Amino acid sequence: MNYPHPIIAREGWPYLAGSFVVALVVSFLAGFLVALPVWIVFVFVLQFFRDPPRPIPAEPGAILSPADGRIVAVEKVRDPYADRDALKISVFMNVFNVHSNRAPVDGTIRAVKYFPGKFVNADLDKASTENERNAVVLDTAGGKTVTFVQVAGLIARRILCYVTAGDTLSRGQRYGFIRFGSRVDVYLPTDARPAVVIGDKVSATTTILARF
Known part of the structure; x- marks a missing residue:
């Protein structure tokens, strides 16, 4: 397992601390019933x-x-980040999913490309090309190219990516985070065999999307 920090993502610590303090203050000043909505917000932030x-x-x-x-x-689509035909598999994350992003394969990063854009519903196809997004193009030791793209959504307003060109990633390794609902597009070689279908629920790292 690749796990560099406690079970609550470090990206959430400021939000958790802030909501917890506000809930405590409101509870002290106005009582628990008045503060209940604030505690619900705290629980939501905790699970997110x-x-x-x-x-x-x-x-x-x-x-x-x-x-x-x-x-x-x-x-089957055109991968605009690696300029090739590709098999695209897209994962939509709602606000109740874990939003930590993990590398799908082992390899060396060829390029990291950020694009500003809109914040339409990430469930829509046009989000892949119109929304704010960050693409990582990676080459495997076997000569395969895999592109994975963090796409902001209607509520998501911050894409966090912690890798740069030249870095190496191991599959399952944590490389980024998207706050509050979004999607990740994965572009694979056209001969990759998908192991999922539309509507399937998947989990980061443990679910196999496809096979070379």
């Missing part, structure tokens, strides 16, 4: 920023899900 460790499948050739959520696309 959970980031549990995950076992990493050892199957050779497996391409792992980079995010928790629901499959909303499995289709």
Whole structure:
């Protein structure tokens, strides 16, 4: 397992501290019933920023899900970030999913590309090309190229990516985070064999999206 911090994502610590202090102050000044909505906000923030460790499948050739959520696309498209035909598999994350992003394969990062954009519903196909997004293009030791793209959503307003060109990633390794609802698009070689279909629920790292 690759797990660099406690079970609550470090990105959430300021939000948790702030909501907890506000809830305590309101409870002290006005009582628990008045403060109940604030405590509900605190619980929501707590569940949103959970980031549990995950076992990493050892199957050779497996391409792992980079995010928790629901499959909303499995289709042949053009990968605009690596300029090639590709199989795209998209994972939509709602506000109740874990939002830590994990590497789907082992490899070396060729490029990291950020694009400003809109914040339309990430469940829509046009979000892949119109929304704010951050693409990581990675080359595996076997000569395969995999592109994974963090896409902001209607509520998501902050994409966090902690890797740069030249870095190496191991599958299952945590590389980024998206705050408050979004999607991740994965572009694979056209000969990759999908292991999921539209509507499937997937978990970051533990679910195999496809196989080389």
